[in-house]
Amino acid sequence: MEGEVILSLQGVTKRFGSMEALSRVSLSLGRGQTLGLIGPNGSGKTTLINVVSGLLYADAGTLSFLGRRINGMSPHRRSHLGINRTFQIPHPFHGLTVRENVDIALLFGRKGRRTDMDQAAEDILKLTGLSDQSGQMASSLNTGQKKMLDLAKALATEPKVLLVDELAAGLNAAETDVVANLLNQVKKSVEGMVIVEHVMNFIRKVTEDVAVLDAGRVIFSGKFADAVSDPKVMEVYLGTKGSP
Amino acid sequence: MNFRKVFLADRRMLARDAGIMVLPLALLFLLGPMLFANQGLFMELAIYVMLADALNIVYGFTGYLPFGFGVFFAVGAYGTAILVAFHGWPVALAILAGALFSALLSLLFTPLLRLSGAYFAIASLAAFEAVYLIFSNSSLTSVTGGPYGISFTSVYAPNLDYAVAAVLAVVSALTVLAVSGSSFGIALKAIREDRFAVELAGVNSLKYRTYAWLISSFLSGVAGGLYGWYLGFFYPEAVFSLTDFSVLVIVFVLFGGRGTVFGPLIGVAVLFAVYEFLTLYFSNLVLIIFGVLLVLLILFIPNGIMEQVTRLGRLLFRPEEGE
Numbered sequence: 001m002e003g004e005v006i007l008s009l010q011g012v013t014k015r016f017g018s019m020e021a022l023s024r025v026s027l028s029l030g031r032g033q034t035l036g037l038i039g040p041n042g043s044g045k046t047t048l049i050n051v052v053s054g055l056l057y058a059d060a061g062t063l064s065f066l067g068r069r070i071n072g073m074s075p076h077r078r079s080h081l082g083i084n085r086t087f088q089i090p091h092p093f094h095g096l097t098v099r100e101n102v103d104i105a106l107l108f109g110r111k112g113r114r115t116d117m118d119q120a121a122e123d124i125l126k127l128t129g130l131s132d133q134s135g136q137m138a139s140s141l142n143t144g145q146k147k148m149l150d151l152a153k154a155l156a157t158e159p160k161v162l163l164v165d166e167l168a169a170g171l172n173a174a175e176t177d178v179v180a181n182l183l184n185q186v187k188k189s190v191e192g193m194v195i196v197e198h199v200m201n202f203i204r205k206v207t208e209d210v211a212v213l214d215a216g217r218v219i220f221s222g223k224f225a226d227a228v229s230d231p232k233v234m235e236v237y238l239g240t241k242g243s244p
Numbered sequence: 245m246n247f248r249k250v251f252l253a254d255r256r257m258l259a260r261d262a263g264i265m266v267l268p269l270a271l272l273f274l275l276g277p278m279l280f281a282n283q284g285l286f287m288e289l290a291i292y293v294m295l296a297d298a299l300n301i302v303y304g305f306t307g308y309l310p311f312g313f314g315v316f317f318a319v320g321a322y323g324t325a326i327l328v329a330f331h332g333w334p335v336a337l338a339i340l341a342g343a344l345f346s347a348l349l350s351l352l353f354t355p356l357l358r359l360s361g362a363y364f365a366i367a368s369l370a371a372f373e374a375v376y377l378i379f380s381n382s383s384l385t386s387v388t389g390g391p392y393g394i395s396f397t398s399v400y401a402p403n404l405d406y407a408v409a410a411v412l413a414v415v416s417a418l419t420v421l422a423v424s425g426s427s428f429g430i431a432l433k434a435i436r437e438d439r440f441a442v443e444l445a446g447v448n449s450l451k452y453r454t455y456a457w458l459i460s461s462f463l464s465g466v467a468g469g470l471y472g473w474y475l476g477f478f479y480p481e482a483v484f485s486l487t488d489f490s491v492l493v494i495v496f497v498l499f500g501g502r503g504t505v506f507g508p509l510i511g512v513a514v515l516f517a518v519y520e521f522l523t524l525y526f527s528n529l530v531l532i533i534f535g536v537l538l539v540l541l542i543l544f545i546p547n548g549i550m551e552q553v554t555r556l557g558r559l560l561f562r563p564e565e566g567e
Contacts, residue, residue, distance in 0.1 A: 055440055075443035084444055091441035093434045095503070104434050107427050109446030150441075157446055 006031050006192050007052070007083075007161050012061030014044075014051055014216075021047040023216040024061065029161065034183075034193040036203040036224065039213035040236060045196045046088055048213070049163045052194075053085045054078045065161070080111045082160030086167055088196075090146035092138035092153075098125070099134045101149055102156050109157025120156065127185065128152040144171060151186075160191045167195075168202040180205035212236070258425050261505060265417050269293070269509070273410035283406050285520065287474050290409035291467050292516055295493045296500075296508035297416040298463035301423060302456050303494070304502035307436030308357070311365040312372025314489035316346040316461040320468025321475075321483040322379055322388060329389075329396040336408075339469030346465025349375070350457050357453050360439070372486065380480035393479040400476040409470045416463055417509060423459070424505050432456050433503060487531065492519065495534060498541050501548025510549065 007029040014022040022044045029035055037045050050056040052063065054075035063070050065081055073081075093101050102121045125131045128148040133141060138149060147167055154162060164183065168176045176199060183206050187193060197203050203210065203224065210227050212220040214236045220227050227233050273290065277283040295317060303309045323342025327333040333341070356367045382390045389395075423429040434442040435449045442449050472478060483489070492515075500511025515537075522530040545552060 053444065055443075074448070075440070076446050076448045079444050079446045087441070091438050093437035093441065095437050096430070096433060100430060103427075104430055104442070104447065105445040107446075108431060111446060153441070153445055157444075 004031050005029065006066055007194075008062075008064045009048075009052070010062040010064075012048075012051060012058045012063060014047055014056060015059050020216050022051065022058075025213075025216070025218055026061075027211055027218060027221070029192045029194060031191050033209060034187055034195065034207040036207045036210040037194055037196045037213065038198070038200070038203060038210055038227075042215075043213040043236075044216040045213055046165055047216075049085055049165050049194070049196060053083060053163055076108075079109050079157050079159075082158070082191075083163070084109070084154040084157050084159035084161075085163035086147065086150040086154055086165055088166040088169065090143065090150045092141070092146050092149045094137070094139040096138060097134070098130055098136055098138055098141070098149060098152075101138055102152050105153040105156035124152045124155050127155070127182070144175065151182075155186065155189070158189075162186065162190045162193045164193065164195045164197075166197055168197060168199045176202050177205070258421065261421055261425075262418060265421060265506065265509070266414055269414050269417060270410075272513075273413070277406070283402065284474075287406050287409055289512065289516055290406070290413040291471050291474075292493065292496065292512045293413040293509060294409075294416045294463055294467035294470075295489065296496045296512045297420045298460045298467065299493050299497050300420055300502060300504075300508045301432075301463070302453075302460035304497060304504070304508070305423065305429060305432035305436060306453050306456050308360065308453065308457075309365050309494070310356075310368035311490060311494075312368035312370070312486070313460075313464065313493065314484070314486060315368075315372040315375050316350060316464035317468035317471070317489045318379070318480075318483040319349050319375065320346045320465030321472035321478065322394070322468075323465065324469035324472045325394045325396050325478070326388065328399055329394055330387075335399045335473055339466060339473065342469040342472075343462045343465030346468065347458050347462040350461030351454075354454050354457065357450060357457060369486075372484070372490070376480065376484040379484065388480075391480065393477060393482075395477040396472075397476040399473065402474075405470060405473045409474070412466060412470065416466075417505075419459070419463070420508075421505050428452065428455070436503065491538075492534070495538050495541070497548075498538070498546075499548055501550030504548065504550040507548045507550035 005028045009025055009027045012022055012025045013020060025048065037048065039045055047056065051058050054073060058071055065083060070078060070081070093104070099121060102124055103117065106117050106120055122131070125134055128151055130145065130148055130152060133145060138146065141149060151167065167183070168179050171179060180202055183193070183195065195203065195206055208224050210222070210224045211218055212227055212233050219232045219236065220230050273286060276286045299313055320342040323345035324335070324338045327338035327341055328335055353371055356364060356371065359367055378384065379388045380391050384390055385392060431442070431447045431452050434445065434447060435452060439449055468483060472483065475482065496511035496515050497508045498511070499515050500509065501507025519530065519534070522533055526533070
């Protein structure tokens with residue numbers, strides 16, 4: 001871990017009916033750390049991001065951010081505190097232009113922080129490669145651009161911790177490299193980042209620290225190089241000898 | 245005040261749109277009664293402009309459709325009537341107070357905003373019925389006039405009420421324009437687009453929906469007060485009419501284009517004329533025709549004719565950006 005803990009989950013549980021999507025998950029993110037969150041489909045990665053960003057509330061356990069308990073805090077308050085995210089399936093405001101999408105986050109996400117809106121919007125659109133689409137309706141963007149718009153909106157709120165949910169999914173190798181480079185740039189402007197991803201090459205290009213989730217439980221936490229030789233992780237990804 | 249932060253739209257564009265909006269409305273309300281010799285028709289038109297604008301703020305901008313929206317109109321009418329008839333208030337002050345009653349009632353109903361979609365629409369309908377039953381209850385005759393209606397013909401002033409309604413209709417349209425171009429308006433539109441993502445952009449969606457709900461109910465209350473003044477005497481059914489002051493207004497807004505500045509005005513202008521024509525010549529069929537129209541609108545032009553007009557404009561004038 002890089003420095004002091006800025007985001008901490010202690011025994012966090014989330015249930016959907018009788019199914020436990022997260023089961024007593026304990027994780028922490030240090031200042032300056034980028035954590036790769038990996039695991040098979042249905043392991044609870046996105047649920048964890050939803051719980052941290054406030055779209056879902058934990059049924060048990062404690063979430064704290066910069067030493068402050070955030071259980072039950074609404075998403076907009078978490079956004080003001082400095083937690084933001086992107087979505088696996090992008091969530092742009094389709095009926096608004098790309099620039100308006102970013103303007104909303106600049107206006108409402110930077111509570112009490114004075115800023116030159118025009119300059120900030122231009123910088124963010126340039127960083128995310130959307131300058132040329134500024135006046136276009138968000139609905140006219142392709143999926144990759146919509147993902148970038150999600151990222152642009154999140155960055156516009158000046159997050160301290162950024163949660164990135166499968167940004168590289170569906171991209172080809174060249175596009176994946178571009179996104180990895182972009183996230184490496186973004187790292188410099190945030191205090192911590194959690195990246196949910198299936199594409200292992202992508203994770204390796206962005207961070208060495210990973211946590212592996214399986215069936216709602218953390219089964220490994222450490223360096224990527226150790227994860228790939230960990231028997232539990234191997235079993236989850238490759239199955240056991242003799243299994244169908 | 246930082247104009248750029250309050251109004252995201254360009255100052256000149258706002259002024260241009262205000263001009264485009266005010267001029268035809270002013271001409272319509274000034275010349276209409278002279279050309280058609282029926283001031284009552286234009287009085288109702290002004291009332292519908294206000295109602296459509298009020299509905300547009302809550303339904304068009306935030307995407308929340310209150311089916312029982314007409315309750316705020318009725319309470320505005322009753323508030324005005326009660327204060328004038330039973331307490332001797334001047335009519336202008338009574339209309340303002342009636343609109344405040346409507347806003348207070350909407351504040352009482354804010355828990356409904358925690359619902360969404362069909363649940364919200366149905367809950368607002370239930371609220372409408374509940375308030376109607378209270379106002380029309382015979383045991384409250386001394387307070388509301390009960391089922392026997394309420395009269396305040398002492399302040400009847402057919403030319404003055406029309407002039408006030410025409411001016412306020414223009415003001416309500418300008419209010420929608422101001423909301424649409426403001427940071428508040430863009431937050432409301434973002435709520436309509438995605439109520440989860442908007443929170444992550446830092447918008448307190450419940451707070452902004454409540455503001456929209458309050459503005460909308462206040463405007464409806466003003467419209468109700470003016471309508472009551474225009475009638476001078478009314479039974480509960482005259483103002484608690486779900487068809488006239490909820491369903492019709494929804495159709496007007498849908499037809500023109502919800503969430504747009506000009507759409508609801510066009511919707512009222514076109515469909516109110518059609519409605520009056522049908523009522524005159526096919527009064528038995530008017531509701532059936534409007535019901536079918538509502539279904540067709542939702543199926544074929546869910547975003548209203550303003551979207552079609554905008555699309556056509558893009559194709560004609562900027563073919564390189566056309567689809």
